[in-house]
Amino acid sequence: MRKDIIIIGGGASGIMCAIRAKERHPNKNVAILEKQPRIGRKLLSTGNGRCNLTNLSADKHNYHGSFSENISAVLKKYPPEKIIQKFNKIGLLTKMESDGRVYPISNQAASVLDVLRFRLEALGVEVICDCEVKNIVNNSNFFKIITDKGNYISEKIVVSTGTSASPRLGADSRGINILEKLGHKIEQLYPALCPVSVKGGLPASLKGVRAAAKVALFDKDKLIKEECGEVQFTDKSLSGICVFNLATYLRNTKSPIIRISLLSSMSEDKIISILNNQKNIMKDRLCEEFLIGIFQKKLGIALMKSAGISPLSRKVSTLKDDEINALAHLINNWDFNAEKMNDFKNAQVASGGVVGNEINPDTMESRLIKNLFICGEAVDIDGDCGGYNLQFAFSSGLVAGDNL
Ligand SMILES: Cc1cc2nc3c(=O)[nH]c(=O)nc-3n(C[C@H](O)[C@H](O)[C@H](O)COP(=O)(O)OP(=O)(O)OC[C@H]3O[C@@H](n4cnc5c(N)ncnc54)[C@H](O)[C@@H]3O)c2cc1C
Numbered sequence: 001m002r003k004d005i006i007i008i009g010g011g012a013s014g015i016m017c018a019i020r021a022k023e024r025h026p027n028k029n030v031a032i033l034e035k036q037p038r039i040g041r042k043l044l045s046t047g048n049g050r051c052n053l054t055n056l057s058a059d060k061h062n063y064h065g066s067f068s069e070n071i072s073a074v075l076k077k078y079p080p081e082k083i084i085q086k087f088n089k090i091g092l093l094t095k096m097e098s099d100g101r102v103y104p105i106s107n108q109a110a111s112v113l114d115v116l117r118f119r120l121e122a123l124g125v126e127v128i129c130d131c132e133v134k135n136i137v138n139n140s141n142f143f144k145i146i147t148d149k150g151n152y153i154s155e156k157i158v159v160s161t162g163t164s165a166s167p168r169l170g171a172d173s174r175g176i177n178i179l180e181k182l183g184h185k186i187e188q189l190y191p192a193l194c195p196v197s198v199k200g201g202l203p204a205s206l207k208g209v210r211a212a213a214k215v216a217l218f219d220k221d222k223l224i225k226e227e228c229g230e231v232q233f234t235d236k237s238l239s240g241i242c243v244f245n246l247a248t249y250l251r252n253t254k255s256p257i258i259r260i261s262l263l264s265s266m267s268e269d270k271i272i273s274i275l276n277n278q279k280n281i282m283k284d285r286l287c288e289e290f291l292i293g294i295f296q297k298k299l300g301i302a303l304m305k306s307a308g309i310s311p312l313s314r315k316v317s318t319l320k321d322d323e324i325n326a327l328a329h330l331i332n333n334w335d336f337n338a339e340k341m342n343d344f345k346n347a348q349v350a351s352g353g354v355v356g357n358e359i360n361p362d363t364m365e366s367r368l369i370k371n372l373f374i375c376g377e378a379v380d381i382d383g384d385c386g387g388y389n390l391q392f393a394f395s396s397g398l399v400a401g402d403n404l
Contacts, residue, residue, distance in 0.1 A: 001150060001151070001152045001153070002029075002152070002153045002154070003029045003030070003031045003126070003152060003153070003154045004025070004028035004029045004030065004154065004155065004156070005018075005021050005025070005028060005029070005030045005031070005154060005155075005156045005157070005158070005404050006031050006032075006033060006143075006145060006152055006154040006156075006157045006158070007021070007030070007031070007032045007033070007157070007158040007160060008032075008033050008133045008136075008145070008157065008158065008159050008160065008161055008175065009032075009033075009034065009159065009160040009161035009162060009175060009376070009378075010032040010033075010034035010036075010039030010040060010127060010129070011039070011040060011041075011042055011043065011160060011161075011162050011376060011377075011393070012040070012042070012043050012376060012390055012393035012394060012397070013160040013162075013375040013376025013377070013392075013393035013394065013396055013397035013400075014032055014034075014039075014158065014160030014161075014375075014376065014397065015032070015039060015040060015116045015117075015120065015397070016086075016116070016393070016394045016397035016398055016401065017158050017160060017373075017375055017397035017398070017400045017401040017404075018030055018032050018120060018125045018401070019090075019116070019119050019120060019123065019125070019401065020397070020398050020400075020401025020402060020404075021158075021400075021401040021404045022120075022123040022124065022125045023123065023401075024401065024402070024404070025404070026123070026124075029126070030123075030125050030126065031125070031126040031127075031128055031152075032120075032125060032126070032127045032128065033128050033131045033133055033145070033147060033152070034127065034128065034129045034130075034131060035130070035131060035132035035133070035170070036129065036130070036170045037129055037130055038129055039113075039117070039127055039129065040113040040116065040117070041169050041170055042162070042166065042169045042170070042171065043109060043112060043113050043116075043390075044109050044110060044113055045109070045166070045169055046109050046390065047103060047109060047387075049108070049109050050103050050104070050107050050108065050109060051103060051104060051108075051109035051111075051112045051390070052101050052102065052103055052386065052387040052390065053083070053087065053094070053102055053103065053104070053112055053387060053390050053391075053394070054080040054083045054084065054102045054387045054388075054390060054391040054394070055080060055099070055100045055101055055102065055386045055387035055388055055391060056080045056081070056096060056100035056102065057080075057099070057100040058075060058079070058080050058100075058383075058387070058388050058391045059072070059075065060072050060075070062383050062384045062386075062388045063381050063382070063383050063384075063388065063392070064192075064248055064249075064351060064381070064382050064383075065187065065351055065352070065353070065356070065379075065380040065381040065382055066187060066355045066356035066357065066380045066381075067353075067354075067355075067356030067359065067361070067379045067380050067381035068356070068381050069356055070356055070359075070361035071361070071381065071392070073361035073362055074361055074364075074392070074395050074396055074399055075391075075395060077395070077398070077399055077402075078394070078395035078398045078399065079395075080100075080102065080387075080391055082395075083391060083394050083395060083398075084102060086394070086398070087104075087112070087115065090115045090116070090118070090119045091115045091118065092104055092111060092112060092115045093105040093106075099386060100386070100387075101386055101387050102387060128149070130149070131147050131148065131149040132147060132148045132174075133145055133146070133147050133161075133175070133178065134146050134147060134148060134178075135178060135181070136157065136159075136178055136181075136182060138182060138369055138372070141155065142154065142155050143155070143157050143371070143372070145157065155371060156371045156373070156404050157371070157372055157373070158364075158372075158373040158374070158375060158400050158404070159175055159178070159179055159372070159373070159374050159375075159378055160374075160375050160376045160378065160397065160400075161174070161175020161176065161178075161378055162175070162376055162377045162378060163176065163189050163344075163349070163350035163352070163353060163377045163378065164189055164344045164350055165191065165192075165193075165344050165347040165348060165349045165350040165377070166344065166345070166346075166347060166348065167344060167345065168345070171344075173189055173350075175378060176189070176353060176354070176378055179354055179374065179378065182368075182369060182372070183368055183369070184354045184355070184358055184366065184368060184374075185354070185355045185358060186352065186353065186354060186355070186380075187351075187352040187353060187354075187355055187380040188352050189344075189350040189351070189352035189353065190250075190251040190341070190350060190351045190352050191247070191341045191342070191343060191344050191346075191347035191350055191351075192247060192248040192251075192347060192348075192349050192350060192351045192382045193244040193245070193247060193248060193347060193348035193349050193382070193384075193385050193389075194244060194247045194341060194343075194346045194347040194348065195234065195237040195238060195239035195243060195244070195247070195346055196237055196238050196239075196243055196246065196247050196250065196256075196258055196338045196339070196341070197236050197237045197338065197339040197341070198236065198237060198238060198258075198336045198337065198338060198339070199336075199337040199338070199339055200337070201235060201236045202233055202234070202235060202236065202237075202238075202336075203302050203305070204235065205298050205301060205302055206233040206298060206299070206302050207233060207234055207235045208232075208233070208234075209232075209233045209296055209298050209299050209302075210230050210231065210232050210233070210240070210296075211230070211231055211233075211260075211262060211295065211296065211299055212228075212229070212230055212231075212262075213228070213229075213230075213231045213242075213260050213261060213262050213264070214226060214227070214228045214260075214261040214264035215227055215228075215229070215231055215238070215242050215243055215246060215258060215259070215260055215261075216246075216258070216259045216261070217246040217249055217250070217253065217256060217257070217258055217259075217338075218256070218257040218258075218259060219253040219254055219255055219256060219257075220254070220255045220257070224246075224249050224253060225245070225246055225249050226246075227241075227242035227243075227245050227246060228242060228264070229241050229242030230242070231243060231260060238258060238260075238336065238338075241385045241386070243258070244348065244385045245384050245385055246258065247341065247347075248351060248382060248384070250338065250340060250341055251340075251341075251351060253338075253340075256337070256338040256340065257335050257336065257337055257338065258335070258336045258338050259333060259334065259335050259336075260334040260335075260336070261331075261332040261333070261334070262295065262299075262303075262331050262332065262334070263294075263331050263332060264332060266332075268328050268329060268332065271328040271331055271332070272324060272325060272328040274294075275324045275327060275328055276324060278290065278291075278293060278294070278316075279316055279317070279319055279324065281293075282316045283315065283316050283317040284315060284316070284317070285315070285316050286312065286313055286314070286315065286316070287304060287309060287311075287312040287313070287314055287315070287316055287318075287319065288300075288301050288304065288312035288313065289316070290304065290316050290319070291303060291304065303327065303330060303331065303334070304327065306330055306334065307323065307326045307327040307330045308323075308326060309323050309326075309327065348385065348389070349377060349382045349383070349389050350377065350382065351380070351382045352380055353377065353378050353379050353380040353381070354366075354374050354378060354379055354380055355380050356379070356380055356381070359374055359379060361399075362399070362403075363399065363400070363402075363403035364379075364396050364399045364400035364403065365400075365403060373400040373403070373404065374400075375393070375396035375397045375399070375400045376392070376393040376396055376397060377389070377392075377393065379392075379396065
């Protein structure tokens, strides 16, 4: 079966690429090969089902990996405003929320996928589902694409197969393996934007607790990255967007420690004076109730225990100065030994992929193989949490589409 342009992988980047390619070449035969029964499955789960489709503040600082050096070229051609315009033109209204995050006005990821599907249909892009690409043979002036539904021939192909992040949504790294077989160098995949497991787990009582905090990743004593936001405690891990953004840096950290600071705007002396004042007010209450006016009860109890204060059934008036000092220190220096990650199950994206210097950022064409284009997460780049990954998927897909 011969097609003019074949796009392998019908996710965010592949769909956008197919739309752009067919807009430019209405008479050419453009086809998407998708291994799952339908295209855009991951897109439907994005942004908790609301799809945070871009972020108005996107720039190179929001991206990591070897291609991040080249991201400016892609963002210059397709900045967030142009992605929004593109969606508006195909019938999707959008709105901006905090921190520049952009969502569909319907609050439904399904709206995003539907307008993309309608556009593919209107343009006449052929969408071939349940068709897994097993291998690509490069025959110098055409590619032979071997699938479980027969073989295809095309002069120009795009690989937009994503990574193995979130396998329950059908993700795997086989597309990237095919690129490796074709001669591309691959930076090893690693889970990013995911909860961080704590060695030995967390106290059971903390499960479900949420708290506003500053979180910081240290490699032993060296600060790697810090973020503010809401930390969520589960039975074994720390979660929340701020933690996700730290997880991205775990791959290069030898002895990772996550430090939580619950009153980060206050000095330790200030916290000591506050705690002493609370001690006066609460003197007749039990120690387990001591922090109730400052933190959620379960969080307060966990902090008291971690500071070594026991038993918690005694009166607050019995708290000694060294116990108050230890608690004050802990409130802004609550350290958890983090596990290095190897599980893609809860990862929103993976770092790693085809190394940056093997892809031309002006076209997304491979520098090794003419007429082979690579876009989306298969490229060694990953963005922070907040719409930056879809921004890259859409913009890199459009750049490839412009050059097919
Ligand atoms: C739960 C979750 C929430 C997220 N929320 C957000 C968010 O709100 N904002 C944001 O910016 N990012 C978010 N992301 C990240 C974002 O979804 C991805 O970065 C983006 O989808 C990557 O697009 P892609 O086209 O490269 O890959 P994908 O969207 O993963 O698409 C790849 C497609 O290729 C197909 N495929 C793979 N191999 C083959 C093969 N061999 N043959 C044929 N087809 C193949 C797959 O089935 C898939 O459909 C989220 C991710 C997850 C998992």
